[in-house]
Structure formats: C-alpha cells, structure tokens
Amino acid sequence: xxxxxxxxxxxxxxxxxxxxxxxxxxxxxxxxxxxxxxxxxxxxxxxxxxxxxxxxxxxxxxxxxxxxxxxxxxxxxxxxxxxxxxxxxxxxxxxxxxxxxxxxxxxxxxxxxxxxxxxxxxxxxxxxxxxxxxxxxxxxxxxxxxxxxxxxxxxxxxxxxxxxxxxxxxxxxxxxxxxxxxxxxxxxxxxxxxxxxxxxxxxxxxxxxxxxxxxxxxxxxxxxxxxxxxxxxxxxxxxxxxxxxxxxxxxxxxxxxxxxxxxxxxxxxxxxxxxxxxxxxxxxxxxxxxxxxxxxxxxxxxxxxxxxxxxxxxxxxxxxxxxxxxxxxxxxxxxxxxxxxxxxxxxxxxxxxxxxxxxxxxxxxxxxxxxxxxxxxxxxxxxxxxxxxxxxxxxxxxxxxxxxxxxxxxxxxxxxxxxxxxxxxxxxxxxxxxxxxxxxxxxxxxxxxxxxxxxxxxxxxxxxxxxxxxxxxxxxxxxxxxxxxxxxxxxxx
Amino acid sequence: xxxxxxxxxxxxxxxxxxxxxxxxxxxxxxxxxxxxxxxxxxxxxxxxxxxxxxxxxxxxxxxxxxxxxxxxxxxxxxxxxxxxxxxxxxxxxxxxxxxxxxxxxxxxxxxxxxxxxxxxxxxxxxxxxxxxxxxxxxxxxxxxxxxxxxxxxxxxxxxxxxxxxxxxxxxxxxxxxxxxxxxxxxxxxxxxxxxxxxxxxxxxxxxxxxxxxxxxxxxxxxxxxxxxxxxxxxxxxxxxxxxxxxxxxxxxxxxxxxxxxxxxxxxxxxxxxxxxxxxxxxxxxxxxxxxxxxxxxxxxxxxxxxxxxxxxxxxxxxxxxxxxxxxxxxxxxxxxxxxxxxxxxxxxxxxxxxxxxxxxxxxxxxxxxxxxxxxxxxxxxxxxxxxxxxxxxxxxxxxxxxxxxxxxxxxxxxxxxxxxxxxxxxxxxxxxxxxxxxxxxxxxxxxxxxxxxxxxxxxxxxxxxxxxxxxxxxxxxxxxxxxxxxxxxxxxx
Numbered sequence: 001x002x003x004x005x006x007x008x009x010x011x012x013x014x015x016x017x018x019x020x021x022x023x024x025x026x027x028x029x030x031x032x033x034x035x036x037x038x039x040x041x042x043x044x045x046x047x048x049x050x051x052x053x054x055x056x057x058x059x060x061x062x063x064x065x066x067x068x069x070x071x072x073x074x075x076x077x078x079x080x081x082x083x084x085x086x087x088x089x090x091x092x093x094x095x096x097x098x099x100x101x102x103x104x105x106x107x108x109x110x111x112x113x114x115x116x117x118x119x120x121x122x123x124x125x126x127x128x129x130x131x132x133x134x135x136x137x138x139x140x141x142x143x144x145x146x147x148x149x150x151x152x153x154x155x156x157x158x159x160x161x162x163x164x165x166x167x168x169x170x171x172x173x174x175x176x177x178x179x180x181x182x183x184x185x186x187x188x189x190x191x192x193x194x195x196x197x198x199x200x201x202x203x204x205x206x207x208x209x210x211x212x213x214x215x216x217x218x219x220x221x222x223x224x225x226x227x228x229x230x231x232x233x234x235x236x237x238x239x240x241x242x243x244x245x246x247x248x249x250x251x252x253x254x255x256x257x258x259x260x261x262x263x264x265x266x267x268x269x270x271x272x273x274x275x276x277x278x279x280x281x282x283x284x285x286x287x288x289x290x291x292x293x294x295x296x297x298x299x300x301x302x303x304x305x306x307x308x309x310x311x312x313x314x315x316x317x318x319x320x321x322x323x324x325x326x327x328x329x330x331x332x333x334x335x336x337x338x339x340x341x342x343x344x345x346x347x348x349x350x351x352x353x354x355x356x357x358x359x360x361x362x363x364x365x366x367x368x369x370x371x372x373x374x375x376x377x378x379x380x381x382x383x384x385x386x387x388x389x390x391x392x393x394x395x396x397x398x399x400x401x402x403x404x405x406x407x408x409x410x411x412x413x414x415x416x417x418x419x420x421x422x423x424x425x426x427x428x429x430x431x432x433x434x435x436x437x438x439x440x441x442x443x444x445x446x447x448x449x450x451x452x453x454x455x456x457x458x459x460x461x462x463x464x465x466x467x468x469x470x471x472x473x474x475x476x477x478x479x480x481x482x483x484x485x486x487x488x489x490x491x492x493x
Numbered sequence: 494x495x496x497x498x499x500x501x502x503x504x505x506x507x508x509x510x511x512x513x514x515x516x517x518x519x520x521x522x523x524x525x526x527x528x529x530x531x532x533x534x535x536x537x538x539x540x541x542x543x544x545x546x547x548x549x550x551x552x553x554x555x556x557x558x559x560x561x562x563x564x565x566x567x568x569x570x571x572x573x574x575x576x577x578x579x580x581x582x583x584x585x586x587x588x589x590x591x592x593x594x595x596x597x598x599x600x601x602x603x604x605x606x607x608x609x610x611x612x613x614x615x616x617x618x619x620x621x622x623x624x625x626x627x628x629x630x631x632x633x634x635x636x637x638x639x640x641x642x643x644x645x646x647x648x649x650x651x652x653x654x655x656x657x658x659x660x661x662x663x664x665x666x667x668x669x670x671x672x673x674x675x676x677x678x679x680x681x682x683x684x685x686x687x688x689x690x691x692x693x694x695x696x697x698x699x700x701x702x703x704x705x706x707x708x709x710x711x712x713x714x715x716x717x718x719x720x721x722x723x724x725x726x727x728x729x730x731x732x733x734x735x736x737x738x739x740x741x742x743x744x745x746x747x748x749x750x751x752x753x754x755x756x757x758x759x760x761x762x763x764x765x766x767x768x769x770x771x772x773x774x775x776x777x778x779x780x781x782x783x784x785x786x787x788x789x790x791x792x793x794x795x796x797x798x799x800x801x802x803x804x805x806x807x808x809x810x811x812x813x814x815x816x817x818x819x820x821x822x823x824x825x826x827x828x829x830x831x832x833x834x835x836x837x838x839x840x841x842x843x844x845x846x847x848x849x850x851x852x853x854x855x856x857x858x859x860x861x862x863x864x865x866x867x868x869x870x871x872x873x874x875x876x877x878x879x880x881x882x883x884x885x886x887x888x889x890x891x892x893x894x895x896x897x898x899x900x901x902x903x904x905x906x907x908x909x910x911x912x913x914x915x916x917x918x919x920x921x922x923x924x925x926x927x928x929x930x931x932x933x934x935x936x937x938x939x940x941x942x943x944x945x946x947x948x949x950x951x952x953x954x955x956x957x958x959x960x961x962x963x964x965x966x967x968x969x970x971x972x973x974x975x976x977x978x979x980x981x982x983x984x985x986x
Contacts, residue, residue, distance in 0.1 A: 004940050004941050005940070006940045006942075007939050007940050008766065008938065008939070008940055009766075098741065099737055099741040099744065244592055245768070245769075245770045245771065245929065246770070246771070246772070246773075248591070248592040248771075248959070248960065251592065267939045267940075268939075270763070270766065270768070270939050271766045271938060271939040271940070272766060273501065273502075273763065273764045273765060273766055275738070275763070276738070276739075276769075277738045277739070278738065278739070278741075278773075279739070279772060279773070280739075280771075280772070280773035302882055304797075322816075323815075323816040323817075324816075367881035367882050368881060369870070369873075369881075370881075370882070373866070373870055377862070377866055380862075388860035388861060388862075388863075389795055389860050389863070436738065445501065445764060446500050446501070446760045446761075446763050446764035447497050447498070447499040447500050447501055447760075447764070448497050449499075466741070467741065
C-alpha cells in the first residue's frame with residue numbers, strides 16, 4: 001500500500017496566520033454547494049466557496065438535470081396528477097429502500113412543493129407538460145416524466161404519480177440547472193475561489209473545525225471559517241482505491257462524474273473520526289434503451305429474464321449489474337423493433353439478427369435452449385396478457401415471433417454517457433455512500449455526536465438512499481439538504 | 494439519532510495514573526486475540542488480554558472449528574491429495590473474490606502448511622481421514638472435508654483439492670480449538686482480565702496509541718500498553734445500528750456470534766481516524782441441507798434454480814440471500830429423499846409433499862407453471878447428464894419424478910445454529926468488513942499510513958475476503974494474521 005498525500009487534520013495552532021477568512025466555507029461548487037452557499041449567504045453569512053475545477057458546476061452540471069420532486073407541485077397539478085407527501089414517501093421508501101433514512105426521506109417528501117418553487121424562483125425554467133413513455137431521458141422539453149412510479153411492484157404500494165421534474169431544455173439539463181444555482185448563490189453574496197482544492201481540515205484545540213488547508217496552483221493556502229465548513233465535495237467514483245475498499249461493484253464500469261469525485265471530503269472528515277454510512281451503495285445506469293426493452297425483454301448471461309422491463313431503467317440496471325450474471329441482452333422481435341419511437345435518434349442497432357432463437361442462442365453464447373425456453377414461457381403468459389414472474393404492464397405484453405434481434409448494452413446507444421458510450425461494459429455509475437449527517441447536515445462522529453463546525457451535503461454524505469436509486473434523487477437531496485446545511489451553519493456563533 | 498456512549502479517543506495527558514501496565518495489550522480473547530497474545534508473549538513481551546465476557550473464547554468458541562488450510566498439509570498428503578500454494582491461491586481468489594486483498598491472500602496460502610503445524614503443536618488434534626460428501630459439517634470426526642473446491646466454476650480455475658481441516662471432535666469444534674489456543678497463550682505467559690470491556694483508546698500527544706480506557710464491573714479502569722494495542726474485538730453483527738449503516742443485508746437474519754460482536758474495536762479505531770474496508774461484506778449461512786440439495790434442486794421465490802447445488806453451502810447461501818428473491822425452497826423427489834444419508838440426524842422434514850408439481854406450486858405460492866418449467870428443463874438436460882445453466886456435477890444429475898417434496902430452510906434443520914434453528918429467516922451470518930490493516934496488522938489511517946501503536950486482526954479487521962466466503966477462512970485468517978500482529982507489536986520499542 002502506497003501512502004497517499006495526507007488528509008489528516010491540521011491543528012489550528014500550527015497555522016500561523018490564515019490567508020483568507022469567512023463565516024461559512026463551502027467546499028465544492030456542485031448542486032449541494034450552490035444550495036448551501038445560497039442559503040447561508042441569504043441568512044447574512046459571509047460565504048466563500050472553494051472549487052477545485054476551473055469553475056463551478058461539478059458533476060451536477062454534467063447530469064441530466066432531472067429533479068425528483070413531488071407531493072403536489074405546480075407541474076404535477078397542471079398535468080392533471082394529484083400527489084401528496086405520504087404517497088411520495090410510500091413510493092420512495094420502496095424504490096430507494098429498504099433501509100433508507102426515514103427521517104430524511106420524510107422531510108424530503110414534505111418539502112417537495114416548496115423545494116420545487118425554490119428552483120423556479122431561482123430562475124430554472126420548467127414546462128408544464130408531460131412525457132408519457134419509457135425513456136432514460138425524453139427527446140422533448142416536457143417538464144414531467146415517469147421515474148418508475150408506474151411499474152410493479154411500486155404500483156402495489158403507492159398511487160402511481162410521475163415525479164421526474166425536468167428543466168425546459170432538450171436532452172441534458174444539468175448545465176442550465178447549475179448556471180441558475182451558481183448565479184443565485186453569487187447574487188446572494190457568495191464568493192468563489194476556483195482552482196482551489198481543499199486537502200485538510202483545520203481543527204481547534206477544542207475539537208471544533210476552524211477552516212481548511214488548500215492547494216491553489218501548487219501553493220498552500222489556508223482558510224479560516226468562523227461559523228463552519230460545509231463539505232459538498234461529491235462522491236468517490238473517481239478514486240479507484242476507495243472503490244476497491246468500499247464499492248468494488250463499480251470497478252471496471254464507467255464513471256458518471258466530472259472526473260474529480262475522488263472522495264476528498266469524505267476522507268478529510270473520516271480522518272477526523274467522522275462516521276460514514278452505506279459506502280457500498282451505488283447508482284448504476286446501463287445503456288440499454290427502455291423503449292426497446294419494454295417491447296421485448298431483458299435477459300442475463302443465461303438467457304433468462306429477471307425483472308419487469310418497464311421498471312425505471314436505473315432499477316433494471318442495478319438489478320442486472322449487482323445481481324445477475326452477465327452479459328445482458330435486449331431481445332426483441334421485428335414487430336417490436338419497428339414500433340420503437342425515435343429509434344434513429346438513439347442509434348439503436350441490433351448486434352445479432354436471426355430467424356430462430358436457436359441461432360440467436362449460439363450467437364449470444366447462452367445455454368442451448370435457453371432463449372427458446374424463456375420466450376416460450378413469456379409467450380404462453382403474454383397470450384393471456386399476464387406476466388406472473390415479473391408483472392410487466394399488460395400493455396407491453398404480446399407473444400414474440402421471429403425474426404429476432406439482440407442488442408448489447410455494452411456497445412452503448414449514443415445516449416450521451418460520455419464515458420461508456422460505444423465502449424466498456426455498457427454500465428456507468430457513481431457512489432451514494434458518504435458521511436453520516438443529521439437532517440441539518442451536521443457531520444456525526446463515531447459516538448453519533450456532531451463534530452462542531454463541520455457540515456456535509458450531496459454525495460459527500462449519505463442522503464435519502466437505502467439500497468436503491470431513482471434519477472433526480474441525487475440532485476434532489478443534494479440541493480434539499482444542502483439548503484438545510486447552509487441555513488444551519490449560518491446560525492452558528 | 495441517539496448519541497451513543499462515547500468511543501472517542503482519550504488524551505494520555507488526561508489519565509493521571511494508569512491502573513495497569515503491560516508491553517502488549519490485546520483487546521478480545523477469541524481466536525485472533527489468542528494467536529496474537531501467544532506470539533507476542535513467546536517473543537518476550539509482557540502481554541495482557543482484555544475480554545469483556547466472563548472468560549475467553551468469544552464467537553470463535555461457538556463456531557464449527559473448521560480451518561481453511563492447505564498448500565500440502567500432513568492431512569492432505571495422508572489422504573492422498575497433492576496441493577500447493579498456487580493452487581490454493583487460485584481457488585481462494587475465485588471463491589473469496591473478486592477483489593480480495595491479494596497480498597494477504599498470497600501470504601495466507603504460502604503459510605498454510607506452517608500454520609497447520611502450529612495448531613498441531615498447540616495440541617489441537619486432527620484425524621488424518623477424509624469425509625467425501627456434501628455437508629455443512631460431517632457427522633464424523635474426519636479431519637479433512639471439501640469446502641467447495643470440487644464444484645463449478647472453481648474446478649475450471651484450480652485443481653480440486655479439499656482444504657477443510659477439522660479438529661477431531663464430533664460436530665462443533667470451536668470450543669476445543671479455543672481451549673487449546675487459550676491454554677497456549679497462557680502457557681506462553683499472557684495474562685487475562687475477563688469481564689473487562691475496552692471503551693476508548695488512549696492516545697499520546699505524538700499520536701501514538703498508548704493504551705485503553707475500560708469498564709470492569711461498572712468501574713473505569715485504565716491500561717497502559719508500552720509497545721502497542723492489538724484490537725481483536727470481532728465484527729459488528731450484534732450492533733443493529735452499525736448493520737443498518739454498513740451491512741443492512743444482515744438485518745432481520747440470525748446472528749452467528751457470541752452476542753458481543755458489537756463493533757466496539759472498529760468504532761474506537763475509526764474515532765481516531767482509522768480507515769475501514771468492505772464494511773458491507775458478510776458471511777451468510779442458510780439452514781438448508783446440502784445432502785438434500787445436491788439430490789434435488791434449490792429454487793428461489795419464483796420457483797427457479799439459480800446456482801449449482803453442489804457448490805459450497807456458504808456460497809449458495811450468499812447467492813440466495815444477497816441476489817435472489819425469496820423465499821427459498823429445497824425441492825426433491827421421493828428417490829432423492831430416500832437416498833439422503835443420515836437424514837434423521839439432521840431432522841430433515843419436508844414442509845409440503847405433492848403428487849404433482851402443479852400442486853406444489855400452489856402450496857409454495859410460486860408463479861403457476863414455474864416448477865413445471867424448471868423441472869422440465871432440468872430433466873431434459875439431466876437425461877443427457879448435463880446442467881448447461883449451472884454445471885452441477887453429473888454424478889448428481891438424474892431426471893426428477895413425482896411425488897415431490899419441498900423443504901423450507903426458514904424452518905431450520907436442527908443443525909446447531911443456535912439462533913435461527915426452527916425460527917426466523919433460515920439464514921444467519923456475521924460481518925467480514927473492518928479496519929484496514931497491513932499484512933502485519935498495523936491499522937492504517939485515511940492517508941494509508943499506520944497509526945503508531947495500533948494493530949488489529951480477526952473480524953475487527955478486513956482480512957482475506959473479497960466478496961465471497963468459505964468456512965474456515967475466518968478462524969483461518971484471524972489466527973494467521975493475529976499471529977503476525979502479535980510478532981510485529983512485540984518488536985515495537
């Protein structure tokens with residue numbers, strides 16, 4: 001094991017004079033950092049944000065920009081959907097659980113409408129229109145979409161209501177979202193030092209976090225934070241050693257990040273004795289086309305189905321990569337293929353086409369007879385409009401007949417996943433585990449007590465996720481609990 | 494979140510006078526603690542072992558006593574098996590991997606023969622005889638057994654050689670094993686304070702671990718360790734909050750432990766900034782009878798097979814509980830049932846018996862037609878002596894025909910699993926993740942540098958396990974790296 005550059009805390013007494021001072025120091029200018037900086041500055045604190053990249057945005061700016069919000073937002077109402085916090089809570093408990101943080105989840109659901117209005121008031125535009133088809137991301141500017149609420153088993157525990165809120169841009173919306181949030185933080189008075197990477201926390205003799213040591217253009221710079229430090233440094237998908245230690249399931253897959261999610265904030269805080277939670281949980285996105293899967297089937301390396309293909313794509317991706325032997329294949333027949341809307345847009349190209357399933361089995365290397373058995377069982381039930389194994393919505397059920405085609409998610413679909421499209425494993429993800437925090441972002445130590453002066457939000461912390469993930473919940477909880485952390489730290493003496 | 498009793502480090506300067514002093518303080522008297530204490534005392538150190546229970550033994554004494562050892566031990570040779578460290582390494586890399594610690598695993602395989610002789614020299618008796626049938630634990634005193642080496646896919650990466658070494662006692666051997674190791678540590682000069690629970694590490698101004706604070710009969714007691722502290726406190730399966738934070742897959746299942754594996758050592762060290770590794774990895778044992786499964790099949794809650802039933806039972810248990818929808822069922826026909834050896838010994842009693850699979854499907858609540866489909870595919874291939882899906886050994890393959898029976902692992906089989914037999918989920922386990930250590934047991938901080946004076950071994954540390962587990966590897970790596978830690982700490986100034 002090679003010793004890494006030190007992330008150990010630095011005693012305040014060893015810092016002769018701080019180069020910079022502020023009330024609240026936010027480390028990382030992604031969505032959580034922007035939200036925390038906005039609220040702290042609005043509450044009257046002198047706020048400084050450090051960002052190690054050349055400018056703000058972080059991984060948030062590279063995301064699709066979906067926000068998982070509900071409970072009865074203006075868009076939901078305009079599109080004819082009735083929602084309430086309990087119904088939202090029931091869905092998220094099932095989809096993000098089991099074992100999600102119930103207190104955080106409850107607050108998040110109760111605050112959904114207010115949080116949506118906060119985005120609108122910051123200038124993020126949303127269209128009051130609804131996209132009603134399976135997709136990772138609609139090829140439209142519709143403001144509302146399903147994020148798995150309309151699929152089994154979630155339909156059995158909560159009334160299906162769409163909660164995917166999307167900024168009014170075609171395709172990736174993270175850039176616009178971050179422009180508005182950064183603008184808001186700056187307008188509220190927050191300053192930013194870019195190209196500045198925090199390396200160590202500075203701790204007073206009383207155990208209180210008093211600032212950070214940072215590197216800027218190769219020089220050491222010290223920052224004093226009179227009220228506290230908020231770590232919004234992101235997760236650790238870009239740190240191979242941390243992945244090997246905590247989330248090896250992501251090793252070898254693509255990374256959904258800006259390339260700087262190296263877990264620095266998590267390590268600085270754990271070096272001081274901070275507790276972590278769920279360091280092994282991850283988001284995984286497979287580059288398979290949902291509109292193709294619902295019309296055919298998703299099979300594993302044994303040629304067997306394992307999930308209802310109309311579930312939220314993040315959930316079938318995790319089900320595949322975490323729990324099924326690969327490789328994974330989308331199998332479809334001619335009629336289904338012809339019916340995929342906008343398939344040229346996504347660049348859907350089957351890898352293998354065959355008149356019979358026996359031929360296809362040979363091409364894919366699945367056990368002989370496997371696809372024949374799988375399709376025979378599927379068809380037998382589909383004729384009656386049933387899917388007793390996985391409960392795909394009857395509207396997608398239809399006996400499949402040759403010729404057949406197989407598409408390989410490993411080849412990507414040009415969906416804009418910068419890292420894995422066209423190469424790699426066809427899956428990419430990021431980490432969900434991180435520092436253990438209270439609902440106000442206070443970082444807890446191993447005795448479950450807040451470390452004075454230290455806050456965290458976003459993927460540097462463990463948020464509302466248990467063992468599941470749905471798009472929009474990371475931008476969602478990052479901004480929601482980032483705001484709470486910003487308000488709480490601003491109140492410190 | 495309720496604050497817990499503090500596990501935060503205590504400054505040495507705040508301890509007016511230590512109640513006790515020694516060279517090496519070992520915390521926890523299970524197998525790793527006994528091994529560390531023996532070696533440190535043999536190297537001339539003044540050794541004291543703290544044990545929070547009324548006497549030594551820990552969870553190790555409640556175990557089966559299997560030791561995963563090989564590379565060409567005397568028993569292996571006497572039973573006619575040729576083994577070598579590379580072959581052992583190839584198997585364990587596959588069975589404990591992926592992503593096991595290669596350096597630890599390599600040393601463990603190279604040291605297998607010497608480590609076996611060390612147990613014999615400490616008076617642990619082993620018979621030079623071989624038990625050649627699928628079982629969690631042989632109903633004999635044979636000294637050697639298979640631990641999964643003879644099953645696919647392991648047969649494709651390593652020459653199959655049995656490496657399960659068992660003390661010469663009928664059924665559970667952990668008690669005898671621990672008697673001998675404790676006796677050896679005491680004979681070497683190690684003293685023990687029982688009923689003494691370490692609560693905090695004591696740390697000098699130079700950052701060196703100088704001892705511990707402990708509780709004994711409600712009183713606080715302080716211990717100074719001149720050379721270092723070795724944490725051998727076990728895992729955290731008995732700490733529900735830590736399970737929820739790090740290994741929620743075990744929540745609700747039984748616990749394989751002495752009831753005191755509360756992660757205390759891990760928390761004391763992480764409070765000081767120690768790094769952890771693989772906190773989510775677990776051992777899981779399902780109370781299904783291997784001798785029954787190989788003759789029939791193991792199916793999930795959808796009535797589908799998912800693994801070759803002749804694999805090591807720890808591996809089918811993990812495959813089920815981590816990756817398959819439950820409940821799980823052992824399905825067998827009359828001929829297979831009649832051929833189970835010693836089935837009365839294990840108390841095998843089918844829960845459902847039926848003439849047809851359709852009846853059985855209804856009883857089990859699996860999708861209609863599911864067992865018929867599963868058995869039809871199984872039989873079609875079994876007639877040709879093949880299992881193209883899961884590669885069970887042809888010697889177990891035979892078309893199944895009615896009447897059929899189903900057994901429910903949730904009901905237990907009276908196998909001696911104290912916690913879950915006859916009730917619960919049918920699965921029980923313990924944690925494998927813990928402190929990040931070097932091969933000499935030095936505990937590393939978040940910058941990958943050793944914390945001076947602090948060592949760990951056994952389940953308080955992350956050992957040779959990646960994402961898999963095989964019986965005997967926990968007693969195995971606990972004693973192997975416990976010994977190395979004992980030798981290393983004895984050398985400190």
